Amino acid sequence: MNIIEQLFIAALVLRLGVELVLNIRQQLRVAAHRDQVPPAFADRVSLTAHQKAADYTRAKLQLERHRLFFDTAVLYFMTLGGGFNELYQMWLQTQLPPLWRETFFVLSTLWFLSLLHLPFQILRTFRIEAAFGFNRTTVKQFIIDLLKGWLLAAVLGTPVVYALVWLMANASGLWWLWAWALWLAVQLLLLWAFPKWIAPLFNTFTPLEDAALRERIEALLARTGFTSDGIFVMDGSRRSSHGNAYFTGTGQHKRIVFFDTLLNRLSPDEIEAVLAHELGHFRHGHIRKRLLLSALISLAGFWLLDWALHSPAFFHGLGADYTSAGMALVLFTTAVPVLFFWLSPLMSALSRVHEFEAD
Template structure:
């Protein structure tokens, strides 16, 4: 153990205690307001619906507590517990070329971690989601999804990991710059391909059939200067009762998608307003800004990895005896979340700012009242808590709290 070991353990412990404290605050806030619907929602959400949302949130907090502890133990097992060292020794016995031994090591870590997390995923789906009436997925569907995700992971991850490891070994000291180029090309390719090649593997997408609604939404797209390959309805009800809407892809491959569960619950005014909000992200260039931010962060991360792979204390401090490119990349991916925990509020604040801007845009292109009504229905139907703890929300919520968001939109109505 060296100084870096103690820094790692301190941040792992302090970050974990912080997360448990935030979960405790969130549970107290939700439980403390369970017996009364907040005034802004009193006429639209019943006490039973409010209490269901509170109980649903509290159930998920239980899962988060277990997940937090499990992830910390698993991380210690991989690092100081010798898990990575042992797994690396098993791959060395294959006598494969070093590149493929390293690729095998990384894919194994990812696969084993996913397998160990499977019981928690089952708990969420067939425990909590089932108990609160949201799960519509069968055991057979769940297993099929898991196998499909595993196949995609292998298909995508193996060439990506092999390419980066090859660059680490062959491209000289500035390998990380070329690796960043590969990563960005990969990210853009996946973003482009997702709507038409990946998403249809899991769900069925059909063109929006409601002619009046389609004409209305197409006029909105024209006003906003948004061009897409069409508007589609996704069979989200096949797995869950939750509803949502989104657009994905970029360039000419953009696609607008509505969950069928969302269309069933909202009026045309509300659907138009929800879509206007999503288009607000496009018009305000939030997607582009997000991609540029992630590009800068990934570049800085790879540059940091380029330096750390040369430092013996990095490997020794995390309980690893074998110093290799694959081990450096494995350790970096495993421990980087420990060192970024305290930056979470910054990204959450930026995301909430973007949500306010998208709401403001929607209020100018559609009905602000329609957006309020649509949001309230979505809060109700998705059992979203109306009374989150402010500090927990500041850390973990990418969207503003319900009451804050509704108040903001109401102010726009008064201004108009």
């Protein structure tokens, strides 16, 4: 047992323990305050609504505890239990060229892991969300969304993974810089393409028809210096009764999106307040800051991946018998985050600061 394996097992157990403690602590906290509405909301939230919200939170926390145990078991058996080796051996038996073999190994492994977690998605949608009256997703819609998501992941993921594998196998010692540049380009491309090309694959977007509300929104956008490509309504009610609002896109091609459920439930003043919070992120430059932070983290990640690619101890410590580019990518995207789970509170703290600033 080398140092990588020891660190991995310790981190796996520690992460499970910490997340379980936080989960149970939150569960007990919510239960303790279930039967009393906080004074600040007593004039606006009924006890029945408050209890429903508490029960909804507790149900999600309970499912999350099961997922934590399941995730830990799956990751252990796929790494130290030899699961990734079994999948790799299957692709070794094909007659595919090495680059395509590595590419399809990565994609099929990630798809297999998502398939393993599908029951939790089903339980959340058709049990918890349905039990509390939020779910509007039909079985047909669920399957269509699932197939569309898989197809989109294959179409977008195949060239990206192939390019990464090619760089790892053929580029110079600084391949990781080229890979990082490619990764940044893909992220920016997706940010640009999402509102016009990707999101419409799953939802219908129509221009906001309420002239009075649109005038208020446009005035708010003008005051904040936000240049919009349009104000749209999304048919979120097709899947859920939850409401939301967001802005998306880049540069001069940003757009405002409201869920139809939000517009149907809130008053114009409340709708403007919700959007004002989102625009607060824009005014404080949170999106640019997050993109910059993401770029720096991904740069460090690709540098670390270069070290891992040339370290037999990395592969052996995570139970891998094959030291290939594809195996390195799979291990890096699934197992390595466990070693750095302690960074999550730091990222959450930063997010919390941004949320307060946006308020």
